[in-house]
Amino acid sequence: MSRAPAREPFGARLRAAMDARGPLCVGIDPHPSLLASWGLADDVGGLETFTRTVVEALADRVAVLKPQSAFFERFGSRGVAVLERAVAEARGAGALVITDAKRGDIGSTMAAYAAAYLEKGSPLFSDAVTVSPYLGLGALRPALETARDNGCGVFVLALTSNPEGAEVQHARGEDGRAVAAAVLEQLRAENAGAEPFGSFGAVVGATLGDVPERLGAPLAINGPLLAPGIGAQGAAAEDLPRVFGTAASHVLPSVSRGVLRHGPGVEALRAAAATQAEELARFLS
Numbered sequence: 001m002s003r004a005p006a007r008e009p010f011g012a013r014l015r016a017a018m019d020a021r022g023p024l025c026v027g028i029d030p031h032p033s034l035l036a037s038w039g040l041a042d043d044v045g046g047l048e049t050f051t052r053t054v055v056e057a058l059a060d061r062v063a064v065l066k067p068q069s070a071f072f073e074r075f076g077s078r079g080v081a082v083l084e085r086a087v088a089e090a091r092g093a094g095a096l097v098i099t100d101a102k103r104g105d106i107g108s109t110m111a112a113y114a115a116a117y118l119e120k121g122s123p124l125f126s127d128a129v130t131v132s133p134y135l136g137l138g139a140l141r142p143a144l145e146t147a148r149d150n151g152c153g154v155f156v157l158a159l160t161s162n163p164e165g166a167e168v169q170h171a172r173g174e175d176g177r178a179v180a181a182a183v184l185e186q187l188r189a190e191n192a193g194a195e196p197f198g199s200f201g202a203v204v205g206a207t208l209g210d211v212p213e214r215l216g217a218p219l220a221i222n223g224p225l226l227a228p229g230i231g232a233q234g235a236a237a238e239d240l241p242r243v244f245g246t247a248a249s250h251v252l253p254s255v256s257r258g259v260l261r262h263g264p265g266v267e268a269l270r271a272a273a274a275t276q277a278e279e280l281a282r283f284l285s
């Protein structure tokens with residue numbers, strides 16, 4: 001017997017947040033170089049101050065915050081505790097939180113990752129998590145099911161923003177389809193019939209130019225397309241129409257260093273995020 005989701009699905013909550021606050025996800029990536037430029041020590045105290053400042057500045061105004069787990073994990077359990085507080089505080093202030101952890105494993109272990117990020121009551125409970133499909137799409141099933149049961153979302157790596165991703169993601173299987181096209185097709189099936197769109201998204205880099213079109217990997221999956229790569233990785237708002245075409249209205253652009261470098265002032269962070277959101281919305285409408 002399938003269980004009813006406990007609350008509104010993630011896809012519906014994300015659509016409402018993007019409509020109300022604009023299509024912008026700001027990444028919380030406390031790089032050592034950013035801690036230094038903010039005048040903070042490269043230790044747990046610096047991490048905590050950096051993270052609190054970003055949450056205070058932006059959680060009540062941007063649609064989504066996306067903490068990058070790696071930068072918290074690097075400080076061990078005390079860093080993860082900072083991440084736990086940030087996720088809870090950002091959600092409490094009204095932002096949706098996608099924890100960027102890129103987890104992926106055999107199904108039975110995937111179930112434990114799903115419990116960590118997508119099960120209510122877990123210390124890292126987030127609105128959505130990023131996952132890697134390279135142990136097979138079927139191995140992600142526990143994450144999709146836990147997400148559905150808890151009104152959460154999952155973002156699957158499809159066409160990543162870094163140039164190295166191509167050797168795996170553009171490879172063709174026996175049926176001639178690119179690996180990325182197979183990932184997108186599976187997500188399309190998971191999101192079929194969902195309104196306003198589904199809770200299962202793809203990660204598609206804003207840096208890709210016409211790659212999706214050339215690969216024959218249609219981006220219309222009736223779900224959100226998380227698009228990192230704007231700013232520090234070289235993509236700009238005006239590149240989005242070329243990459244996403246008619247799927248533009250489903251794009252959630254993600255910017256980390258491009259906003260964070262304006263800190264440590266709260267007002268400067270807010271101004272940078274507002275400018276980005278305005279610019280991105282212009283190219284996505």
Ligand SMILES: O=c1ccn([C@@H]2O[C@H](COP(=O)(O)O)[C@@H](O)[C@H]2O)c(=O)[nH]1
Pocket residue numbers: 027029068100159160161162203204205228229230231232233254255256257258
């Ligand atoms: O394809 C991908 C998937 C994830 N990321 C992550 O997004 C941010 C990008 O940071 P910027 O400072 O805006 O470049 C980072 O956490 C990556 O791990 C990505 O860049 N590309």
